[in-house]
Amino acid sequence: MSTKFWIGVVSEEHVHIGVNGEFAQLCHGKAAPLRRMKKGDWIIYYSPKTSYPNGKTLKYFTAIGQIKSGEVYPYEMSPEFIPFRVDVDYIECNAMSFDQIKSKLNFYQTTSNVGLLFRRGHFEVSKEDFLTIAKEMGVSINELDVYI
Template sequence: MGIRYWLIVHPLDRARDLIAGGYAQVAWGSLEPLDRMGVSDGVVIYCPRRENPEGEPLRAAVQAGRVLSPEPYQSGAAGRSPWRVDVEWLPDAQFGYIRPLRDMLELTRDSKFWGEQLRPGWVELSRRDFEIFEDAVRRPAPDPSGFVLRALQEGGVYGPGRAQDGFDGDRPRLIR
């Protein structure tokens, strides 16, 4: 079976626990849809609120990652054993607010009441939607430092007098 993509819904205070613990679980710790997840499946955490039940609205994806566990497992004390899968979350994520993404996502496009499908606490995503969410939460790479920019302008990574393509002479050097 191929790689699948999932969005799970939690308030931010619970999502932080999942991220810190390196796992995913759905509301109430149920087995579904974790029993459908496989290694390398993509998972996005979406937070409609900061806290449950009446917390301040957030409406943002807060993390994305890939499933590591081949099967779900139960964790916790007797009587309260939620089902989980281990997930490798992005090392440093930012909030990906839903409003600027709504017209791009298949999940939300052409649906005024798209939030209704999130009521079970999870939904399967298309690959495209997963990639949009993943890009939204991934922090951009830092800008290169002034030192690096000067080094590239002065001689590139190949040094002064050496052309990038391996030829010397009057040919211009390309700096990529």
């Protein structure tokens, strides 16, 4: 099974919660997007806003991590809200503006409406696009080669 590369769309505030807790939670807690990711896959978070739902516009890539076991599990945040999560090993990186690097990304060049793609909340990208974003976020490509 080959490694896949994903973009998850989450507010910056929620990304920080996930990074600090070493988990991913997508699409308002749905299990299906998480189940598409397997152990060893990679995720880069794109944050359209600083917070949800009324934060300031951001449009930055904000975190990078590798899926640990791939086991999806429910997590009770309150009795009324039990979202699903998957554990992630995050690596050190810097936030990077989508607008500054979009011309380098194949998924941007080949998608007629990238806004619709981001509204999905989770989508697969090529290894090439993943590495381009990671490099722009200050991640050593040599460091990632150990994993990829």
